[in-house]
Amino acid sequence: MREENVTRKEHLIFALMILLSLTIVIGEPEGPSFINATNTSTRVLMSAASIEAVAGNVTELSITGQTTTQSWQGYFGNITGQLILGDAWNHTLIDWDVTLPEGEVYVSTGTIDFSDGNIGCYDYESGESYFTLSELETSLGMNADDIDGVNETFLVNSSYPNFYAGTNQITGNCPMRQLNNISGTPSPDFYELLLYDAANQNLIYTAVLTKNGAVGFDNRTWNFQMIVGENGHEGDTTTTPYYFYAELNG
Numbered sequence: 651m652r653e654e655n656v657t658r659k660e661h662l663i664f665a666l667m668i669l670l671s672l673t674i675v676i677g678e679p680e681g682p683s684f685i686n687a688t689n690t691s692t693r694v695l696m697s698a699a700s701i702e703a704v705a706g707n708v709t710e711l712s713i714t715g716q717t718t719t720q721s722w723q724g725y726f727g728n729i730t731g732q733l734i735l736g737d738a739w740n741h742t743l744i745d746w747d748v749t750l751p752e753g754e755v756y757v758s759t760g761t762i763d764f765s766d767g768n769i770g771c772y773d774y775e776s777g778e779s780y781f782t783l784s785e786l787e788t789s790l791g792m793n794a795d796d797i798d799g800v801n802e803t804f805l806v807n808s809s810y811p812n813f814y815a816g817t818n819q820i821t822g823n824c825p826m827r828q829l830n831n832i833s834g835t836p837s838p839d840f841y842e843l844l845l846y847d848a849a850n851q852n853l854i855y856t857a858v859l860t861k862n863g864a865v866g867f868d869n870r871t872w873n874f875q876m877i878v879g880e881n882g883h884e885g886d887t888t889t890t891p892y893y894f895y896a897e898l899n900g
Contacts, residue, residue, distance in 0.1 A: 678764065678816060678897070679754070679756055679762070679764050679815065679816055679895040679896060679897040680895060680896070680897075681893070681894065681895055681896075682731075682894060682895075682896055683731075685894060692718065693718055696715070696716065719798045720791070720881075720882040720883045721790055721791065721792055721796070721798050721799075721879060721880065721881070721882070721883070722798065722803075722877045722878065722879060722880060723877065723878050723879075723880040724875070724876070724877050725757070725857075725874075725875070725876050725877070725878065726829075726866055726867070726868075726872050726874065726875040726876070727872060727873065727874065728863065728871075728872060728873045728874075729751050729755065729859065729873050729874070729896060729898070730747075730748065730749065730751065731747075731748050731751065731896070731898050732745045732746060732747055732748060733745065733746045733748060733898065734746075748898050750861050750862060751859050751861065751873060751898050751899075752859055752861045752898070752899040753813075753859050753896065753897040753898040753899045754813060754815065754856055754857060754858055754859060754896070754897050755856070755857045755859065755874050755876065755894065755895070755896050756815070756845070756854050756855070756856050756894070756895040756896070756897070757854070757855040757856075757857075757876065757878055757892050757893070757894055757895075758847065758852045758853065758854045758855070758892065758893055758895075759852060759853075759890060759891070759892060759893070760847075760850055760852045760893065761850060761852075761893065762847050762850065762852060762854060762893075762895055763847055763849040763850055764815060764816030764817075764818065764895075765816070765817075765849070766816070766817040766818065767818065768818065768847060768848050768849050769815040769816065769818035769820070769845055769846070769847060769848075769854070770818065770820070770845065770846055770848070771820065771822060771823065771824035771825070771843070771844070771845060771846065772824070772825055772844040772845055772846040772853055772854075773846070774786070774800065774801055774806075774825060774844075775806060781846070781851055781853065783800060783801055786800055786853065786879075787799055787800055789879075789881070790879040790880070790881045791881035791882070791883035791884070791886065792883075800825075800844075800879070801825070803827060803877075804825035804826060804827045804842075804843075804844050805825065805826065805827070806823045806824070806825055806826070807823060807824070807825075807826040808821075808822060808823050808824075809826070810824065810826050810841045810843060810858065811841065811858055813858065814897075815845060815854075815856070815897070816897070820843070820845065824843040824844060824845065825843065825844040826841060826842065826843050826844075827841075827842045827843075827877075828840055828841060828842075829842060829866070829867065829875035829876065829877070830866075830867045830875075831864070831865055831866060831867060832865055832866070832867060832868070832869040834867075837864065837866075839860045839864035840857070840860065840864065840866065840872075840874065840875040840876075841857070841858040842855065842856065842857050842858070842875075842876045842877065843856045843858070844856070853879075855876055855877070855878045855879075856876075857874040857875065857876035858874070859873045859874055860872070860873055860874065878892055
């Protein structure tokens, strides 16, 4: 969940650890029965460096620096849950604990309609009128040439595991990103894709779960790592509620 008391959003990539517990009907994504943000942090800023100035001298400098993105929020964590068979009154006939989850975590700014034929890859290359790349980046305070823009961050690629979002098979070329491991390099254990809900015109950030967990960016083991768009440009401290869904396969 989002922190409401963000006071230093100009230094934005928050790493927010999420623990998800889910009771779920087989094959149908739904909201978690429990979600807890156990830790949130941002990178520590570097101290200023100093060089002595001597009257009469001219000095060539080579400077390397880092600046935290103002366009993205990070989430990472683990997920547990159950597969259940039950009725409309939440009476459970039988259930199975899921200790090594496979599936996906779906995150969006609105509700998601997983009905058949409604979910597919977000296509920022075709210029579809429902939600263009320009509209998306403008909503996140990005410029078209930003190096941390949407199409610079998520590249259209077919090199990801095929899966179903509900009854919608996700194949082909979706915008995709691999999140980093402890060495700071993209890891095939942490896939994130951009999907689209046509009925509600919502972008869906989608993390593919790693069944046995994998060592992530902070040298700890996680089922998923992902980022979502968030505008922190020009002192914007407005927070955005994101809604989480998950789909488990036993």
